[in-house]
Amino acid sequence: MTERLADFYGTYQSTIGYIGLNGLLALSVYTTLSCGQLALGNAGFMAIGAYAAVLLTMEAHVPFGLSLLAGTLLPALVAVPLGLPVLRLKGVFLAIATIGFGEVVRLSLVNSEAVNGAQGIVAIPQKTSVGLIFAALALAVALLGRLKGSKWGFALEAIREDEPAARTMGIPTGAYKLSMLALGAALAGLAGALEAHFTFMVAPNGFGFDRVVDMLVFAVVGGSGVVFGPVVGAAFLTLLPEVLREVAPMVGIEPGPLRMAVDGLVLLLVILFLPNGIVSLAGVIRARRSGRRPAGGTESTR
């Protein structure tokens, strides 16, 4: 039994690790979404975190913990001067500006000989364990979960629902938005630093626009209204290709195209029928049932 478990783990270790990494990345988008800001520079922050940590590990030979810390803090520091001007933008304009930032980071790395350009850096010592990834994820979920329902959590919800009204409530909306951008950057940077020491290599093309779209889709599919929503979304969409790989030969379609089609279908279905994400599924079903049963018990208001 334990042998088979070990076998299973050996085969799927990478997938399990990626569930955690993608969970962190989904949370990094959730932080800004929680105050209503569609900021999509997280692939750039992730790249900064990854490269900073890798260079510290391989060139400066600092302890791994220190590399991780630097990979977390540096993107947050970069987020501040970036956020001061771009957070004045709203909606899709903020999204475009932050995507632009991500591309600037990626292209700078491509054109930088010092970090091996488009080839990237290989033979990074593997220092990240699956346990460490999930410890980081658990910590992030716990911290973000604690904010919910607190003074700060309510301030974020107020900003998301009506920013001018929130300002007249005495909430310094600019400071809140900047803090959440920096927090998201830190989470993305941490995920980048962990990933680089998990997969032996980093390359600029791993931090392209498609990466941040993935993060956003994780958060939207899982549900960005609650902390564990993005984590569930990330787990679901990370496991889906593994399942499809098994299913694809049976239906006679290549796994690659099938994956894209199913991903798109899932996103469409969630947006249409579960606007609050997969995590709201149980609540929706319960509401349907109690709606059909006229004599059913009263729903609690909370």
Add this chain to the structure above:
Amino acid sequence: MTLLALDTLAKAFGGVRAVDGVSFDVKAGEVHGLIGPNGAGKTTVINLVSGLLRPDGGKIRLEGLEIQALAPHRITACGIARTFQSIRLFPDLSARDNVLVGRHLLRHPSLLARLLGLPSAAAEQREAEEAAAELLRRVGLGGRQGERGGNLSYGEQRRVEIARALASAPKLLLLDEPTAGMNPVEVEAVAELIRKVASEGHAVLLVEHNVRLVMNVCHRITVLNFGRVIAEGSPAEVGAHPDVVAAYLGHAA
């Protein structure tokens, strides 16, 4: 004692001088009415005082302190809170949580204590929730605390908005047409609430279309027309002022 002083306040939108050299005072503890025909500049004055708009010229002083250049959240910190003409509750938050947001400035929990889940943070949270519940009771909504903002009736939403504004313990409360769309019974209830709020020591600047309400609850009234003050005084004085009659009813032939 003068609480709020507007000094030749001006604001133009393109070529329209919405507020054109407006000066008047609001005294501590009084209910001050701001009336005038549609487009007279009443809401613009409220937006200027609350900081959502920056004046082109003139000064706004609260207890002698110039506030016209401050950000809205700083103005709230100075002691001014407001409601909106079109209700702007947070629809997905409960009535109590809406009021809790309004209490933002009075709350000083420790972030570390909250993140570590210490009892001191829980105690602060309970205290704030109790204060919010008490405010809802004050506006007559004690039994509706858990209801989603968006599910409340129109009149109830107005009351929650007033409770939310009061939650910052303002010296001055700006009410922008609090009875818009209400029936006479609801209007009378709001009048009662405004008197109560004033008796508890909050000055009120009331923008209203309902002339009877204004005449009933205001100690003093300022009348605007085309962005200028055309009359000021007690309800009786203003009601008898020929320019006011002309602005509302048109000139006698």
